[in-house]
Amino acid sequence: MARTSQKTSMIQFIDFELMLLRDYIDYVENYFSQKELEIQNNFKELQSISKDDPVRQQIEDYHKSYFEVMQDNLIDDNFYNSEFTQRFRYSLIIQIQSFYERYLSRIERHFKKKIP
Numbered sequence: 001m002a003r004t005s006q007k008t009s010m011i012q013f014i015d016f017e018l019m020l021l022r023d024y025i026d027y028v029e030n031y032f033s034q035k036e037l038e039i040q041n042n043f044k045e046l047q048s049i050s051k052d053d054p055v056r057q058q059i060e061d062y063h064k065s066y067f068e069v070m071q072d073n074l075i076d077d078n079f080y081n082s083e084f085t086q087r088f089r090y091s092l093i094i095q096i097q098s099f100y101e102r103y104l105s106r107i108e109r110h111f112k113k114k115i116p
Contacts, residue, residue, distance in 0.1 A: 010110055014103050021099060025092065032085040039078050046070055 049055060049067060056067040064072075 010107055014107075017099070017103065021096070028088055029085075032081060032088070035081050036078075039074055039081060043071075043074050043078075046074065 046067070053067075055070075056065050058065050
């Protein structure tokens with residue numbers, strides 16, 4: 001759909017823009033969901049490591065075992081995924097508001113021109 005075509009109605013244009021916005025939201029939400037599943041699966045794998053596995057033993061000159069380091073990394077990943085998911089949703093509120101301000105003002109100008 002050409003955005004500059006005079007034959008395209010304002011409603012078609014806004015529908016197209018809304019479709020893009022919905023696709024964007026779905027794409028990012030799916031990414032966060034996939035990332036969450038990945039973190040959960042990695043955590044399950046980590047928990048399945050037996051207690052006597054060498055990876056659970058403390059490494060010399062360090063206070064933590066390799067297992068604890070991997071566990072801490074997964075906890076951090078989970079925190080960031082949760083935090084960024086929520087921040088994305090906050091930013092969506094602003095993006096949707098901006099979208100409506102931009103296009104509603106265009107619709108208003110459009111109809112002001114048509115009414116003598």
